[in-house]
Amino acid sequence: MARIDQVAGIDHREATKLRKAGVRTAKSLAETASTRRGRTQLSKDTGLSPKDLQIWVHHADLLRVKGVGAEYAALLVEAGVDTLRDLRRRNPTALLAKIIGMNGSQRVVSRLPTESMVEGWIVAAGDLEPSIAG
Numbered sequence: 658m659a660r661i662d663q664v665a666g667i668d669h670r671e672a673t674k675l676r677k678a679g680v681r682t683a684k685s686l687a688e689t690a691s692t693r694r695g696r697t698q699l700s701k702d703t704g705l706s707p708k709d710l711q712i713w714v715h716h717a718d719l720l721r722v723k724g725v726g727a728e729y730a731a732l733l734v735e736a737g738v739d740t741l742r743d744l745r746r747r748n749p750t751a752l753l754a755k756i757i758g759m760n761g762s763q764r765v766v767s768r769l770p771t772e773s774m775v776e777g778w779i780v781a782a783g784d785l786e787p788s789i790a791g
Contacts (some may be wrong), residue, residue: 659683663727665716665734666709674703683717687788690714714788715740723781724774732756732765733778741782749776 662672664683678699680686690696691714696707718741719730736755738744753775760766770778 659717659720659727661686663730664713664720665727665731667713667716671705671709674705675699678702683720686710687714687717687721691788711789712739718785718788719744721785722778725778728766729770729778732760732770735759735763735765741785741787744779744782747775747779749779752779 659682660672661667661675661681661683662669664686667675675681675686680689680699690699690710693707696710696714699705699710700707716730716734716739719725719733719738720727722741722744725733733744733756736752736759738747738752749772753770753772756775757769760769
């Protein structure tokens with residue numbers, strides 16, 4: 658599983674706080690902060706907001722999708738896909754067009770995904786349960 662600093666939206670300072678609290682991977686973040694109680698406790702331990710922790714758990718979920726690594730997860734987040742549910746609902750052609758347009762201006766990745774890759778991500782996201790229900 659990906660390191661905590663590979664989760665989209667987590668900067669170096671925040672990753673350091675999470676590591677000091679024992680959260681070193683995206684999987685560990687999802688396990689620790691998947692419930693309101695877990696986010697509240699982790700927030701107390703780190704000084705990070707429960708809302709940010711919730712967003713990062715959703716972003717960590719994207720790393721569970723087969724074929725999506727840290728760069729592609731960041732690309733998806735930049736394109737407006739924040740959760741597995743968001744990814745499941747997307748049209749592959751439309752999502753790829755958005756990714757291409759967005760990457761052209763922000764240069765998130767050097768190698769763009771193909772439409773079949775994006776389609777595979779959407780299918781794979783349908784087979785996963787989100788870490789946070791609701």
